[in-house]
Amino acid sequence: MELNVxxxxxxxxIIRARELEAQVPAIEADGEDDPTxxxxxxxxxxxxxxxxxxxxxxxxxxxxxxxEIADVxxxxxIGRGTYDASEWEDAQEEALNSEEDPVDLLLDMPLLxxxxxxxxxxxxLSCEGIGQID
Numbered sequence: 001m002e003l004n005v006x007x008x009x010x011x012x013x014i015i016r017a018r019e020l021e022a023q024v025p026a027i028e029a030d031g032e033d034d035p036t037x038x039x040x041x042x043x044x045x046x047x048x049x050x051x052x053x054x055x056x057x058x059x060x061x062x063x064x065x066x067x068e069i070a071d072v073x074x075x076x077x078i079g080r081g082t083y084d085a086s087e088w089e090d091a092q093e094e095a096l097n098s099e100e101d102p103v104d105l106l107l108d109m110p111l112l113x114x115x116x117x118x119x120x121x122x123x124x125l126s127c128e129g130i131g132q133i134d
Contacts, residue, residue: 001085001088001123003071003075003125004065004067004068004070004071005064005067005068005069005071005072007120007125007127007130008130009060009064009068009072010072010075010116010120010127011127011130012060013057013060013061013072013112013116014113014116014117014127015113016053016056016057016060017057017112017113017116018113019053020053020054020057020112021110021111021112021113054107057107058103058107061102061103061106061107062103066096067096069095069102069103070092070095070096070102071092071095072102072106072116073091073095073098073102073105073106074088074091074092074094074095074119075115075116075119075120076106076109076112076115076116076119077091077094077095077115077119078091078118078119078122079114079115079116079117079118079119079120079121079122080109080111080115080118080119084122085122085123088123
């Protein structure tokens with residue numbers, strides 16, 4: 001299996017996907033102006049979706065060539081268990097020929113970072129020592 005997308009790009013995507021996944025929607029209490037002014041220690045984790053991170057990820061994916069984005073989607077599908085590693089070419093082909101926008105498909109995956117890591121692992125690849133992932 002040879003990736004059309006650089007491993008560094010997949011690893012960067014994993015980092016940013018983790019940041020997106022770490023956010024939880026803010027819960028607004030009735031009658032409160034600022035829901036973070038509560039005694040709830042978990043309130044600091046509440047954040048409206050960070051549009052800047054999502055926009056960055058979307059732009060990063062939109063800038064990829066068709067075969068690169070297809071590889072990212074195929075890796076995520078393998079990591080999710082939709083395909084087995086032995087079905088790499090089938091996953092690539094479906095990703096290339098998908099009628100849905102591959103960027104939307106990826107951003108709609110709630111565990112994208114984990115799926116990509118598992119997909120890489122299926123091919124004995126990892127982000128260890130690349131960028132900020134250790």
